Structures are given as structure tokens and as C-alpha cells.
């Protein structure tokens with residue numbers, strides 16, 4: 001299970017959690033990470049909308 005201590009505005013869309021954070025350049029970014037066991041899918045997005053769309057359309061491969 002992923003942890004999101006440093007993430008703001010976390011939301012759960014199905015098995016996927018979405019949260020805003022600062023990337024290593026100090027810019028706002030949004031990460032989407034699947035919490036399903038054995039999936040491990042996650043991605044960084046430059047906009048909240050992109051992350052939420054990816055979360056909504058994600059299907060686990062296991």
C-alpha cells in the first residue's frame with residue numbers, strides 16, 4: 001500500500017489514489033498511484049485533470 005504523507009488533496013478513484021505534490025523542480029504536479037496488491041502502477045502528471053483521467057481509465061493488469 002502506497003503512502004501519501006506529503007501529498008495534498010488526495011482522492012480515491014476506484015483502486016487508484018491521486019494526490020498533488022511538488023516535483024523536484026518545485027513545480028506542482030499530480031501523481032496517480034494504484035493501491036491494488038501486485039499492480040504497482042503509478043505515474044506523474046503535470047495537471048490534476050490528466051491524473052484523474054488516467055486514474056479513471058486505469059485497469060489493473062493482474
Ligand SMILES: [Zn+2]
Pocket residue numbers: 015034035036039040041058059060061
Ligand atoms: Zn492497478
